[in-house]
Amino acid sequence: MAPRLPTRCWWQFQSHTQLSTLTRPRTSPPSLLLLPRTTTRGVKYGWSTLSPRAKVTRFNQVTAGLPKPTTGPAAALERRKNTTPVRAGVLAVKKGMTAFMGKAGARIPCTVLQLDRVQTVANKTRAKNGYWAVQVGLGEKNPDNVTAPLLGYFEAKGIAPKRELAEFKVRDESGLLPVGVQLLPDWFHVGQWVDVRANSRGMGFAGGMKRHGFKGQEASHGNSLNHRTIGSLGQSQGGGSRVYPGKKMPGRMGNQRVTMQNLPVLMVDNDLGIVVVKGCVAGPKGCVVKIQDAVKKPPPPEKFVEHTKKALEERFPDAAEMLEAARKRHLELKEARKEGRIAQLLAAGVKEDAPIPGDASVVY
């Protein structure tokens, strides 16, 4: 059966036909037509106009004695459970490479990654979003360069606008973190394995030798103008009188996400704000990287996981309160904006660029 039309369409039909006055349902007040329309179809509500009754999962359920489906969001989460980290990760800035000198004479090349005001911004839940994740922000951004929708988003959280936002998938709800807490380098411990993800250095339009490791051609012996060219593109008639799709050719190279897996953490320093990992990390100096517990290694010990989570709560005990207060404030301001009262509000008491009050008492 086709999707049911929204009810408001039928009201329109009814208003045209005057014959239906007798047959009009008792429960339909005329004032209903004067009410503004409410969206029922969109990203937030799901694009489908299908009624909940038509949902595919309504029948053939597991409780009826049938086996669990191997397809679908639930099955996918279950399949990926073991390779999804237990804890959220952090964002960091790649500062450069040095060497780590050991007491026994070891010299280990390492990369220094700095955490700059890394805060949790939001949580994603399975009920609302279909998966568990923590959204983390890094740095700061001038409000002049932040779009209005994002300004509203940060206003609702009570957090200063962040330069970068990224999500870290976690295994289940125990991996979710309170909003607004800062993640410090001691989120990781020395010796643990981490995965570091970043966009590699962009190489621009790269030739065959750089991009695919082609060997080029001779430097002399009569070769003219073709020392670094890719040479033949394939067979003639025998290869279909064409160039195969996917033929390796020059093109844009780099600036792609690269994951360095299983890097051991050599050093962790809260005062310097750094996590030092062994080896190389993709990207130029100053790029933003994502650090998370390695998926191909067992998760950190439960004791350590609890310890780090507790540390967050101890460092920022007011996080929940601040969030609630910011949220309330946001709803009030949102209404004011919708009704066009915001300019009056500012004129009345709240000053722009006012010196930040010491005790967070806002004139409103």
Next chain:
Amino acid sequence: MNVAPISRRPLGCLKTALRQSRQQKALLCRSMATATPTSQKAPERLPDHNFYSIKDNKTKKIRTAFAVYKTPVVEAQPDPKKVVKKLPRNAPRVPAEKLPGLLVPPPDPLPLLHATQIARMDPTGARTALISKTRQGARPGDILMVTHRRGGEPFSGVCMSIRRAGIDSAILLRNHLNKVGVEMWYKVYNKNVAGIEIVKRARKRARRARLTYLRQPKHDVGSVSEIVAQWKKTRKIVSSRGGAQKAAKKAA
């Protein structure tokens, strides 16, 4: 597609009738729901914030405004001399201190990291003094001798280059072993380098920092073993009995 109004649809099924009335009730009640469940507890504090307004370019009127929060920050005070003690495995957990704001690290941690590592690897400061840019430090052109941690023959040679790179600082020494020119890089702060000594200072200051011209036969110093042997002799004389007499001889 069924476009007939509700009233005209057959109401033979009771289920259908109930569903229709339920839907209409929903339409009445829930169309304007913007109210969100409010918490009972009053907010104790709001984070500090300013107002940022967006003005219309032409009319100069405030189009919209947002509260932009500014979290208080705490500047971190890193100390290179601080020694991080390694706690035993079963040490009781020390609760973390409450942070009044976000901890902001120094923008450039690398020099500070180098300082921390150097403080660890060179507590006396002898190695740092060796490569420092002072008259007492080693300079390109001097003959240096490096003793290895694992024993074996110490390597000596003319210092061709000093690379100053924090913890990764290194010196390049050139010598002739069995008439074959050999150059070796040594990391100054690495523990495998047990010690570096200045055997002989250059008579004249070299006019460049990298003495790669020494590779040419015209300028090649050759083997420094004789110079090192002589230096060792004078050292032995000093350290043996009757030192005062021979110390005068050395000074001469």
